[in-house]
Each structure stands twice: as C-alpha cells, then as structure tokens.
Amino acid sequence: xxxxxxxxxxxxxxxxxxxxxxxxxxxxxxxxxxxxxxxxxxxxxxxxxxxxxxxxxxxxxxxxxxxxxxxxxxxxxxxxxxxxxxxxxxxxxxxxxxxxxxxxxxxxxxxxxxxxxxxxxxxxxxxxxxxxxxxxxxxxxxxxxxxxxxxxxxxxxxxxxxxxxxxxxxxxxxxxxxxxxxxxxxxxxxxxxxxxxxxxxxxxxxxxxxxxxxxxxxxxxxxxxxxxxxxxxxxxxxxxxxxxxxxxxxxxxxxxxxxxxxxxxxxxxxxxxxxxxxxxxxxxxxxxxxxxxxxxxxxxxxxxxxxxxxxxxxxxxxxxxxxxxxxxxxxxxxxxxxxxxxxxxxxxxxxxxxxxxxxxxxxxxxxxxxxxxxxxxxxxxxxxxxxxxxxxxxxx
Numbered sequence: 024x025x026x027x028x029x030x031x032x033x034x035x036x037x038x039x040x041x042x043x044x045x046x047x048x049x050x051x052x053x054x055x056x057x058x059x060x061x062x063x064x065x066x067x068x069x070x071x072x073x074x075x076x077x078x079x080x081x082x083x084x085x086x087x088x089x090x091x092x093x094x095x096x097x098x099x100x101x102x103x104x105x106x107x108x109x110x111x112x113x114x115x116x117x118x119x120x121x122x123x124x125x126x127x128x129x130x131x132x133x134x135x136x137x138x139x140x141x142x143x144x145x146x147x148x149x150x151x152x153x154x155x156x157x158x159x160x161x162x163x164x165x166x167x168x169x170x171x172x173x174x175x176x177x178x179x180x181x182x183x184x185x186x187x188x189x190x191x192x193x194x195x196x197x198x199x200x201x202x203x204x205x206x207x208x209x210x211x212x213x214x215x216x217x218x219x220x221x222x223x224x225x226x227x228x229x230x231x232x233x234x235x236x237x238x239x240x241x242x243x244x245x246x247x248x249x250x251x252x253x254x255x256x257x258x259x260x261x262x263x264x265x266x267x268x269x270x271x272x273x274x275x276x277x278x279x280x281x282x283x284x285x286x287x288x289x290x291x292x293x294x295x296x297x298x299x300x301x302x303x304x305x306x307x308x309x310x311x312x313x314x315x316x317x318x319x320x321x322x323x324x325x326x327x328x329x330x331x332x333x334x335x336x337x338x339x340x341x342x343x344x345x346x347x348x349x350x351x352x353x354x355x356x357x358x359x360x361x362x363x364x365x366x367x368x369x370x371x372x373x374x375x376x377x378x379x380x381x382x383x384x385x386x387x388x389x390x391x392x393x394x395x396x397x398x399x400x401x402x403x404x405x406x407x408x409x410x411x412x413x414x415x416x417x418x419x
Contacts, residue, residue: 024108026059031115036382039315059075070261109124110135133174165190168189179338180337201390233263247259247280250361261284300325310331347363
C-alpha cells in the first residue's frame with residue numbers, strides 16, 4: 024500500500040505527535056508498506072532526514088520548530104497524486120493540504136485528532152472574540168470531517184467529545200497511540216539522582232512534557248512548591264522545555280522551593296526513561312489531553328500516576344489500580360499526590376499494575392490497528408467522506 028502521512032511538524036522537534044508519527048512510519052515500512060511523510064520546513068537534525076521524509080517550503084514560526092506551509096512543491100504533488108490513502112495528524116495546515124489532494128484525486132483521507140483544540144481555541148484563533156472563535160472552530164471541524172473517510176480518536180472519552188460536542192459526522196474509530204515499551208522498562212541508566220542534586224531517600228514526583236499553558240505547568244510548579252513544605256522527603260521533577268519554563272522557575276524561587284522543585288529544561292527523548300526510573304510517581308495537572316503518552320510511558324516504567332479527572336487522562340489512569348484521579352482543584356490534586364508520596368506500599372502496588380496495563384499500548388499493536396483501518400477505507404473504494412462500516416478500536 025502507498026501511504027502519505029502529513030504532519031505540521033517532525034524531527035528535530037520532540038513531542039508526542041512527532042514520536043507517534045515516527046513510530047507509525049517505521050512499523051509500516053518494516054511491514055513492507057510504501058510510506059512518505061510530508062512536512063513543511065527545513066530538513067531534520069544536522070540537515071539530514073530519514074528516507075522518504077519530504078520537506079516542502081514553509082515559513083518558520085519563531086521559536087516553535089513549526090512552519091506554515093507556503094506551497095506544496097512539484098515533487099510532493101506528484102507523489103501525493105499516486106498514494107492509496109492520506110493520513111493527516113493536524114487539522115489546519117497539514118489537514119488543509121491533505122483535504123485538497125484527497126478531494127482532487129478521490130483518495131481516502133484519515134485524520135488523527137491528537138489535541139483538545141476546543142480547550143485552548145484562542146491559541147489557534149487569537150484575533151477574534153472567544154465565542155466567535157469557538158463557533159468557527161466547530162464549524163471548521165464539521166467541514167473538515169465531511170472530507171474524511173475516518174477520524175481516529177486516541178481514547179474513548181475523546182471520541183465522545185468528537186461525536187457529541189464537535190458534531191463530527193465521519194466515522195470515529197478509537198485507536199490509541201503507542202510507545203516502545205522496552206525502552207521504558209529497561210532504560211540505559213545515563214541519568215541518576217545525584218546528577219540532579221536529588222537525595223537518594225527523596226520521594227520524587229516527576230512530570231515529563233512541554234512546559235506550557237495548555238499543560239498547566241505553572242499550576243503544577245505551585246502545587247509542587249506547596250507539597251515540598253508539607254512533606255520533608257518530597258521532590259518535584261519537571262522534565263521538558265517550553266514557553267513557560269522561565270516563569271515556572273521564577274515561581275519556584277519566589278516560593279523558596281528551588282532546592283526541592285527541579286526543572287531540567289529540554290532533554291533528549293532517549294533520556295526520558297532514565298528520568299522516569301529515578302522517580303517514584305508521575306504527576307500532571309493538564310486537562311487538555313487527548314491520549315497522553317507521557318502517562319503511558321510512566322506506566323511502562325512502573326510508575327503510578329496522579330492526574331485530573333478529565334477526558335484523555337481518565338482513559339489512562341484506572342483510579343485505585345494504576346494511579347489516582349483528582350478533581351479539578353489544587354486541594355484535591357495535592358491530597359491525592361500526598362497520599363501516594365506517603366504510602367510506599369501503595370506506590371509499588373499501583374506501579375506494578377500500571378506496568379502490566381501498559382502492555383496494550385505497544386507501538387506495533389497500535390500501528391497494526393491503523394494499517395487495518397487504511398485497508399478498510401481503501402477497500403471501501405469511495406474516497407472522500409465514504410463512511411461505511413469500519414472496525415472499532417484495536418480488537419478488529
């Protein structure tokens with residue numbers, strides 16, 4: 024099968040979507056499929072790209088690693104004309120490109136919704152009033168989905184949002200994003216507590232991800248500083264970079280918690296398993312998740328998690344079994360975290376269950392489900408907006 028993946032961003036940027044697309048491309052190629060990845064912007068790290076990554080011209084968005092696609096070049100147009108299925112991973116830039124070529128050549132279009140765009144709509148439509156921007160976003164998704172043969176939701180609760188709140192009419196299929204489990208179960212051990220100035224007897228709560236507003240990073244830093252006052256052995260480790268990194272550092276200093284709340288800044292993705300393994304539990308106050316891979320990576324590393332009861336998060340935390348869900352307020356979250364910090368036996372029990380539970384998210388399993396979906400929409404034969412009967416989830 025000839026497959027076109029289209030994304031707004033790719034390596035050297037590090038985020039969950041990039042990791043998912045890279046794994047999907049790799050497994051599809053291993054299974055003998057012909058895959059091209061189209062992305063706007065400059066070549067990847069050190070000016071080199073892996074085979075079949077096609078970069079077309081784009082205008083850089085300063086400091087983000089993203090580009091606005093200015094035009095699809097002749098080579099890309101010719102390749103896109105020949106593919107059997109187009110799979111886009113963002114609805115706007117790459118989504119518009121995918122929709123254009125799918126309509127022009129009657130090619131089935133698949134879209135994976137990786138983000139709760141509705142929860143921070145002002146970041147996408149910042150120049151219009153909020154009520155108008157929400158209506159515009161919903162109208163866009165309804166129009167865009169009409170051109171899709173299938174929409175992939177990485178979790179059931181987000182599928183419900185897509186169907187009931189966004190009023191998407193295309194078939195919605197639940198296929199979780201996957202991870203490479205072995206990397207998180209047997210890390211290389213390059214990063215140690217002593218390297219970070221963390222005592223060996225500390226109880227470390229770790230967050231891994233972008234330090235941004237949509238991830239509620241400042242909220243987590245403040246809660247961590249407060250918990251550091253309440254528990255003598257508590258440490259918060261926030262791993263990642265982003266636009267709120269310096270603001271978080273200022274808050275931590277202002278709250279005089281600089282020795283107990285650690286912010287690493289950006290780290291190589293291959294070192295993430297080490298940061299998880301030197302920790303005791305995973306924490307996040309984000310409520311904008313779709314299918315948070317960071318929670319699944321933590322589970323694969325044997326960590327219980329504390330998160331806010333919200334779509335996406337509640338799909339990856341089994342309350343009382345693999346972690347604890349808190350209400351959307353600081354007191355509830357802080358009490359849940361302190362409960363795990365103070366109970367080693369509970370941490371170990373929930374962490375062991377989380378590790379077993381994470382097996383279902385092996386990258387080869389989820390990639391196989393995506394390939395089956397491609398085969399279904401292609402065999403449906405009617406191209407754009409074909410609908411029809413599609414298998415649901417990963418059990419097909």
